[in-house]
Amino acid sequence: MSIFGKIMSAIMGTAAHAEAPATPGSSPIGGSAATPSATAPAGQPVDVEAVLSGLAAKSAEPLEWRRSIVDLMKLLGLDSSLAARKELAQELHYLGDTGDSAAMNTWLHAQVMAKLAANGGKVPADLKD
Numbered sequence: 001m002s003i004f005g006k007i008m009s010a011i012m013g014t015a016a017h018a019e020a021p022a023t024p025g026s027s028p029i030g031g032s033a034a035t036p037s038a039t040a041p042a043g044q045p046v047d048v049e050a051v052l053s054g055l056a057a058k059s060a061e062p063l064e065w066r067r068s069i070v071d072l073m074k075l076l077g078l079d080s081s082l083a084a085r086k087e088l089a090q091e092l093h094y095l096g097d098t099g100d101s102a103a104m105n106t107w108l109h110a111q112v113m114a115k116l117a118a119n120g121g122k123v124p125a126d127l128k129d
Helices: 003-012 015-019 048-058 069-075 082-091 101-118
Strands: none
Touching: 003 048, 003 082, 003 101, 048 069, 048 101, 069 082, 069 101, 082 101
16 A cells, blocks of 8 residues: 555555444544544535544644654654655655655645545645645
8 A cells, every 4th residue: 555545544544444433432543422523424525624633632742743754644643754754755745855854745745645635534724734
């Protein structure tokens, strides 16, 4: 699975999760009913901010997922190494210099948020910049 595919799966849930009925008090990502679910009812966009905020609230480490691709990947339990981010940049067709990791990281975060929005995610405008 691609790195972006792993990001999508971690946030949006898999098709199996979307089709399987949830039991009361559970969510597809192992939380409780009070925790935002990774999937939404059919036809409803997934609230990306709510899912990520819910995960961040459970994290022992403070992560700035709203602006940092590294922290976003860490929050999702994904490899956030430079090599993984370069691979993600290649997947998303980054044309800049991957040696300039600051510029690449900023671009990656914006692209990931835009692609989540394009694939059924409800992403606030301030996270797409």
